[in-house]
Amino acid sequence: xxxxxxxxxGGGALPRHLVECCRAAGRDVFVLAVEGxxxxxxxxxxPHAWCRLGxxxxxxxxxxxxxxxxxxxxxxxxRPSLPALRPDWRAARLFARIGxxxxxxxxxxSAVVEELEREGFRVIGADQLLHxxxxxxxxxxxxxxxxxxxxxxxxxxxxxxTLGMLDVGQAVIVQQGLVLGVEAIEGTDELLxxxxxxxxxxxxxxxxxxxxxxQEPRADRPTIGVRTILLAAETGLRGIAVEANVTIVLDRDxxxxxxxxxxxxxxxxxxx
Amino acid sequence: xxxxxxxxxGGGALPRHLVECCRAAGRDVFVLAVEGxxxxxxxxxxPHAWCRLGxxxxxxxxxxxxxxxxxxxxxxxxRPSLPALRPDWRAARLFARIGxxxxxxxxxxSAVVEELEREGFRVIGADQLLHxxxxxxxxxxxxxxxxxxxxxxxxxxxxxxTLGMLDVGQAVIVQQGLVLGVEAIEGTDELLxxxxxxxxxxxxxxxxxxxxxxQEPRADRPTIGVRTILLAAETGLRGIAVEANVTIVLDRDxxxxxxxxxxxxxxxxxxx
Numbered sequence: 213x214x215x216x217x218x219x220x221x222g223g224g225a226l227p228r229h230l231v232e233c234c235r236a237a238g239r240d241v242f243v244l245a246v247e248g249x250x251x252x253x254x255x256x257x258x259p260h261a262w263c264r265l266g267x268x269x270x271x272x273x274x275x276x277x278x279x280x281x282x283x284x285x286x287x288x289x290x291r292p293s294l295p296a297l298r299p300d301w302r303a304a305r306l307f308a309r310i311g312x313x314x315x316x317x318x319x320x321x322s323a324v325v326e327e328l329e330r331e332g333f334r335v336i337g338a339d340q341l342l343h344x345x346x347x348x349x350x351x352x353x354x355x356x357x358x359x360x361x362x363x364x365x366x367x368x369x370x371x372x373x374t375l376g377m378l379d380v381g382q383a384v385i386v387q388q389g390l391v392l393g394v395e396a397i398e399g400t401d402e403l404l405x406x407x408x409x410x411x412x413x414x415x416x417x418x419x420x421x422x423x424x425x426x427q428e429p430r431a432d433r434p435t436i437g438v439r440t441i442l443l444a445a446e447t448g449l450r451g452i453a454v455e456a457n458v459t460i461v462l463d464r465d466x467x468x469x470x471x472x473x474x475x476x477x478x479x480x481x482x483x484x
Numbered sequence: 485x486x487x488x489x490x491x492x493x494g495g496g497a498l499p500r501h502l503v504e505c506c507r508a509a510g511r512d513v514f515v516l517a518v519e520g521x522x523x524x525x526x527x528x529x530x531p532h533a534w535c536r537l538g539x540x541x542x543x544x545x546x547x548x549x550x551x552x553x554x555x556x557x558x559x560x561x562x563r564p565s566l567p568a569l570r571p572d573w574r575a576a577r578l579f580a581r582i583g584x585x586x587x588x589x590x591x592x593x594s595a596v597v598e599e600l601e602r603e604g605f606r607v608i609g610a611d612q613l614l615h616x617x618x619x620x621x622x623x624x625x626x627x628x629x630x631x632x633x634x635x636x637x638x639x640x641x642x643x644x645x646t647l648g649m650l651d652v653g654q655a656v657i658v659q660q661g662l663v664l665g666v667e668a669i670e671g672t673d674e675l676l677x678x679x680x681x682x683x684x685x686x687x688x689x690x691x692x693x694x695x696x697x698x699q700e701p702r703a704d705r706p707t708i709g710v711r712t713i714l715l716a717a718e719t720g721l722r723g724i725a726v727e728a729n730v731t732i733v734l735d736r737d738x739x740x741x742x743x744x745x746x747x748x749x750x751x752x753x754x755x756x
């Protein structure tokens with residue numbers, strides 16, 4: 213049997229999902245839940261500890277004390293400002309070396325992964341723990357994008373890829389050629405909510421989500437789940453297009469059922 | 485004395501501002517107010533007519549009937565979807581030629597300006613009617629950006645310029661290197677409002693606003709006014725940086741007073 217798995221848990225449904233997968237596979241886990249990011253449901257009935265993001269020394273000690281050798285980073289963490297982070301000596305040493313302010317989110321996550329490996333942990337990607345983790349190329353449910361939606365997907369891909377290169381965000385919503393909204397730090401759920409009030413008459417828009425080119429694949433994959441589908445439907449969208457073979461889909465069968473029921477297409481596009 | 489000036493009025497304070505400027509200069513105006521865009525205050529006590537955006541034939545007839553020869557397009561117009569636009573025969577002819585859906589906002593405005601000139605109108609820019617229309621390079625009020633703010637301005641300029649090239653939006657808010665929000669169709673005021681809830685601890689962020697490279701200079705300039713300053717202060721920002729020599733400032737003296745009073749810097753950057 214594999215060693216005890218450490219799950220460093222940020223927000224969203226992915227960390228809990230990994231807990232369940234490990235349970236089903238009979239694998240031991242220890243969850244290090246990031247304060248202000250992880251959801252309480254993530255740690256229910258599981259060996260765990262809460263830890264401040266800036267308390268690196270404490271976090272490392274907790275992982276070691278709980279005999280973790282293999283680690284996965286899962287779930288979103290909003291990057292705080294340096295004063296709010298209150299780094300301990302261990303985090304301060306890392307940031308002094310890499311330069312906290314100079315780094316984008318991608319650079320920061322890569323540096324954290326490297327640091328964890330230097331400390332002797334094996335860092336793996338969430339996808340390595342999931343069955344059928346990625347959205348494949350092509351439509352996933354019963355519906356396909358029509359010509360207008362296809363054009364919106366192409367426009368959205370162009371904008372989202374460019375934003376990704378700038379390390380700004382991963383998602384964009386396009387309706388009939390108009391970019392209704394662009395994701396920055398607020399996250400995809402918030403983007404969906406605010407675009408509900410910006411939609412135009414006629415055929416609804418499309419959510420397009422891609423991986424940032426510089427993204428550390430073991431730390432921060434674009435992810436969709438049932439919640440994404442439900443919010444997209446509430447926003448009046450006609451479908452969702454994600455980058456194929458890199459976007460993680462949680463509860464694939466449930467997601468497909470939810471999309472079909474809501475009348476949304478869900479399609480994997482031009483994966484790398 | 486110059487001919488009667490036609491003001492095709494969209495949203496915001498700029499159209500009314502032009503009315504006042506013409507009044508002060510003793511110049512006759514006729515306002516063609518776009519339904520759903522122009523503010524009622526814009527047309528108060530001024531010869532005017534309201535017109536649907538898609539009713540091009542009616543609009544042209546109104547301008548001719550009111551002896552307009554010189555025209556200015558002022559204020560924002562949210563581009564509707566084609567079904568909501570309900571184009572009359574005249575607008576439909578134009579859109580058939582240029583392809584409504586294929587065009588971004590910039591392309592559409594350029595086409596409209598060209599069409600108006602083909603119809604015999606002289607189209608001028610709002611800046612030609614204003615005294616000290618543009619934000620010059622350097623600080624406008626008493627305050628200057630410090631090093632952190634300067635770094636945020638540079639990051640914001642890079643993101644905003646790239647978004648402009650994609651014809652998405654003109655504005656971005658950056659705090660301590662993090663892009664808090666990016667403007668798409670919602671406009672700068674809405675961007676400011678939603679970023680109030682996303683700010684981090686520590687030194688506040690910066691609003692950066694640039695012209696889109698493809699922008700028709702006679703139709704759609706980046707504009708700031710007292711409202712921008714007040715909203716930026718409410719959002720907890722430390723200052724505003726705009727592209728110098730292309731960004732229109734309304735009520736320059738009032739804007740500077742408002743910025744100084746709110747403790748915000750206002751700076752023109754790297755104008756083209």
